Amino acid sequence: MNKRSALIALSLTALLVACGKQEAAPSAMSAAPAAISxxxxxxxxxxxxxxxxxxxxxxxxxxxxxxxxxxxxxxxxxxxxxxxxxxxxxxxxxxxxxxxxxxxxxxxxxxxxxxxxxxxMENHQIVVVGGASDVKTKADLAGKVVGAQEGSSAVDAVKKDAAVFQSFKELKTFGDNVTALMDLATGRLDAVVVDEVVGRYYVAKKPQDYAVLDDHFGTEDYxxxxxxxxxxxxxxxxxxxxxxxxxxxxxxxxxxxxxxxxxx
Structure with a gap:
């Protein structure tokens, strides 16, 4: 190979390397995470x-x-x-x-x-009953109809306490806690298992209509x-x-x- 051919070959090699570097840049940029707005x-x-x-x-x-x-x-x-x-x-x-x-x-x-x-936040799954209810402990829920929000951790917590859960007459689920507590107030439920922050909020509004058991279905974190x-x-x-x-x-x-x- 003469000098002229060698120079041409070197020039072509440098050009190809430069093009390769330019093509790699957009790929690196596209991999960067988008800013959160x-x-x-x-x-x-x-x-x-x-x-x-x-x-x-x-x-x-x-x-x-x-x-x-x-x-x-x-x-x-x-x-x-x-x-x-x-x-x-x-x-x-x-x-x-x-x-x-x-x-x-x-x-x-x-x-x-x-x-x-x-x-x-720390929370408990509490048991809310009617103000005049004879249910005083979780054991008293045997043969009772208990409500909870569908897809909530209350359902998981209740089922985890297998002995108590199996003693229920029925675990009835609702789209939201408000509806469950309304059914409790009208006597269609015997108890509602609900997040403590929610249950105590409603109990405080109508303390004569509801009571909270000392027993609960466990402690959890939000x-x-x-x-x-x-x-x-x-x-x-x-x-x-x-x-x-x-x-x-x-x-x-x-x-x-x-x-x-x-x-x-």
Missing amino acids: KIVVGLDDNFPPMGFRDEKNELVGFDIDMAREAAKRIGVEVDFKPIDWSAKEAELAGKRVDVLWNGLTITEERKKNIDFTAPY GVGVRQGDTDLLTRLDKALADMKQDGTAATIATQWFGKDITK
């Missing part, structure tokens, strides 16, 4: 005091206030989307919502499909559910919640809704 919160809008509609049909509640504050801290807009709570995992996986934030209990079963923030693999959003939410606890904002929001700080 808004999060869509999936919730059950009939779950007071966590998330519900007031007399003006506006969404209010403890978790609504917590989500708005957290979104502000991570610099994004927030939209609230009422969903069928029994289909919440499908809504999250299908990207119709970005998070589940509505008194969502952290369970090992749910962890298979949902990533969770650190717990921000967390914010995030789509698996969305580590950026999960990390930012965890930091926002930790900061809200540290500076007292979470305690202030809790006191406004529950009369005391019940955050974790």
Whole structure:
């Protein structure tokens, strides 16, 4: 090969290398995660005091206030989307919502499909009965019709206590806790198993109509559910919640809704 041919070959090689580098750049750019500008919160809008509609049909509640504050801290807009709570995992996986934030209990079963923030509240599954009920303990639920919200952790908690569950006449599920408690008030149910934050909210409104048993179906933690693999959003939410606890904002929001700080 003469000098002229060698120079041409070197020039062609350099050109091909340069073109290869230019083609690689867009691929690297497209792999970068898109910036988050808004999060869509999936919730059950009939779950007071966590998330519900007031007399003006506006969404209010403890978790609504917590989500708005957290979104502000991570610099994004927030939209609230009422969903069928029994289909919440499908809504999250299908990207119709970005998070589940509505008194969502952290369970090992749910962890298979949902990533969770650190717990921000501790809750119990309590038993609410009528004010004049002769049911005083879980053992007294034998032969009774008990209600719970479909797809809720109350159903899981009850079934986990197999001996008590099998003693029921029937476990009847409802689309929401409000309807279940209405059926309890009218005598169509003997008891309702419900999140403590919800049950005590209603009992406080009508203490003569309801009573809460000392027995309960276990202690659980609430967390914010995030789509698996969305580590950026999960990390930012965890930091926002930790900061809200540290500076007292979470305690202030809790006191406004529950009369005391019940955050974790």
